[in-house]
Amino acid sequence: MSEHRVIIRRCNDYDPKLISKIIKEGMEELGVKPFGNVLLKPNTVIAHPEIFPYAFTRKEFLDGMLEALKETSENIKEISVGERCGITIPTRFCFKNAGYPEVIKKHKAKTYYFDEEKSVPVKLKKEGRLRDRVFIPKSVTKCDFLINLPKFKAHPWTRLTLSLKNFIGIQDDRHRLVDHNIHLEEKIADLQEVVQPKFIAIDGIIAGQKMMLTPEPYPLGAIIMGTNSCAVDTVCCHMVSVNPKDLKHLHLTSQRGFGPMNLDEIEVTGDFPLDEIQKKTKDFAFCMERIDDYFKDHKAVSCTLGKFPEGREYCWGGCPGSLQEAMHIFKGVSPDVEDKMEKVRVVIGKVDKPLNLEKGEKVIFAGDCTSWEGEIDGQKVKIESSYKTKTQVDEGKTKSNDMLLKNFISMIKCFTLGKKRFIHAKGCTISVADQVHYLSFLGKIENPNYDKRLFFGVAFAYLRMKVSLFWNIIRN
Numbered sequence: 427m428s429e430h431r432v433i434i435r436r437c438n439d440y441d442p443k444l445i446s447k448i449i450k451e452g453m454e455e456l457g458v459k460p461f462g463n464v465l466l467k468p469n470t471v472i473a474h475p476e477i478f479p480y481a482f483t484r485k486e487f488l489d490g491m492l493e494a495l496k497e498t499s500e501n502i503k504e505i506s507v508g509e510r511c512g513i514t515i516p517t518r519f520c521f522k523n524a525g526y527p528e529v530i531k532k533h534k535a536k537t538y539y540f541d542e543e544k545s546v547p548v549k550l551k552k553e554g555r556l557r558d559r560v561f562i563p564k565s566v567t568k569c570d571f572l573i574n575l576p577k578f579k580a581h582p583w584t585r586l587t588l589s590l591k592n593f594i595g596i597q598d599d600r601h602r603l604v605d606h607n608i609h610l611e612e613k614i615a616d617l618q619e620v621v622q623p624k625f626i627a628i629d630g631i632i633a634g635q636k637m638m639l640t641p642e643p644y645p646l647g648a649i650i651m652g653t654n655s656c657a658v659d660t661v662c663c664h665m666v667s668v669n670p671k672d673l674k675h676l677h678l679t680s681q682r683g684f685g686p687m688n689l690d691e692i693e694v695t696g697d698f699p700l701d702e703i704q705k706k707t708k709d710f711a712f713c714m715e716r717i718d719d720y721f722k723d724h725k726a727v728s729c730t731l732g733k734f735p736e737g738r739e740y741c742w743g744g745c746p747g748s749l750q751e752a753m754h755i756f757k758g759v760s761p762d763v764e765d766k767m768e769k770v771r772v773v774i775g776k777v778d779k780p781l782n783l784e785k786g787e788k789v790i791f792a793g794d795c796t797s798w799e800g801e802i803d804g805q806k807v808k809i810e811s812s813y814k815t816k817t818q819v820d821e822g823k824t825k826s827n828d829m830l831l832k833n834f835i836s837m838i839k840c841f842t843l844g845k846k847r848f849i850h851a852k853g854c855t856i857s858v859a860d861q862v863h864y865l866s867f868l869g870k871i872e873n874p875n876y877d878k879r880l881f882f883g884v885a886f887a888y889l890r891m892k893v894s895l896f897w898n899i900i901r902n
């Protein structure tokens with residue numbers, strides 16, 4: 427019998443009772459008995475029932491997990507649900523929109539919003555690590571038993587987001603965006619050293635295709651369970667016919683000794699055979715495309731790419747991906763955005779050639795690694811790179827990446843442009859929210875950040891988040 431077992435169970439409905447039964451049987455088969463401080467980490471990168479309905483672990487899944495937990499655990503001190511959602515939006519907002527608070531209350535669990543607590547350094551020792559330490563919320567360092575509850579989704583930067591990638595959400599914004607660039611895959615491998623989940627249950631009932639914030643739904647009808655992130659992610663790769671070696675963070679994490687990435691070393695059980703799933707998922711869609719190819723037929727956005735830093739061929743973990751996600755958000759809010767938008771060129775990397783701009787075409791020089799010299803409207807323009815290598819970035823002295831501050835800076839940049847038709851957007855990486863600001867301003871389209879379905883809820887959650895963060899800091 428193999429040391430690593432992964433269970434794939436059929437489940438076509440978001441029925442909490444059915445999910446609970448399946449997870450309980452999975453935990454018993456795997457001999458999982460949670461104890462002590464149990465922390466559940468779902469994927470709530472973003473959540474909204476209308477705008478982002480398929481991006482997050484569903485509340486029925488969390489409900490089923492919490493119910494199963496009651497029946498299988500021993501000597502529990504605390505059960506909690508913790509997360510830091512994405513793109514600098516307060517986690518409170520996403521939890522509310524995912525419907526989590528009532529489920530958490532029903533099961534008398536606690537909530538940890540990782541953006542509302544202090545982060546502490548954790549030393550890393552594994553050979554091949556990117557950094558010697560990372561910063562993690564206290565509640566994560568305190569937990570005895572971490573249960574990982576990812577959403578099964580394609581990802582435009584890392585191909586798939588499963589168990590390993592879900593740990594990007596254990597860092598607050600100040601630390602999450604450090605190395606969220608050409609080093610993203612190594613960063614994900616680093617995070618596995620901080621804490622390894624003792625049980626993983628992936629919500630693959632309705633999986634997500636192509637994008638991570640605005641995925642297209644795919645009725646996969648599966649719950650995947652295991653006790654080792656590498657083993658679970660390897661099996662999930664095979665479910666959608668991806669070579670596990672192409673999931674770079676899986677390859678790196680496995681090389682560091684955290685688990686297998688070879689199917690021969692994993693026992694796959696359950697009632698949903700892998701070959702049947704592979705036949706079913708032949709049309710599962712990904713979106714791992716360089717942005718110059720991706721936008722080549724777009725009516726409004728075009729891209730000029732140059733050389734990327736540190737000899738990399740492309741930056742899969744930073745500005746190019748956030749541009750793609752931003753454009754998908756516009757499309758989600760307004761499907762005909764391509765027809766309405768004015769032309770915008772996005773320039774990324776060290777570019778040594780003329781831009782040959784069309785009349786009136788605007789330009790975003792995106793990211794710290796971007797440089798270019800030439801003339802725009804008869805004026806000399808020199809964009810200089812301020813890119814810092816990994817060793818030049820001190821993870822202990824990071825910027826806050828506060829949502830309001832970042833919004834303010836990007837809006838000031840836009841409103842003080844005058845007659846210039848270009849912006850140099852700084853950051854490594856530029857967040858999706860910033861990309862949205864710049865694209866809406868230069869492309870003259872509605873800014874989804876001010877969509878009333880988002881704006882008031884986000885603003886209220888932001889205020890509550892700030893008060894709670896202040897309180898938690900003075901209390902500890």
Ligand code: SF4
Nearest residue numbers: 741744793794795854
């Ligand atoms: S500035 Fe952007 S594109 Fe350049 S390395 Fe950083 S994240 Fe990547």
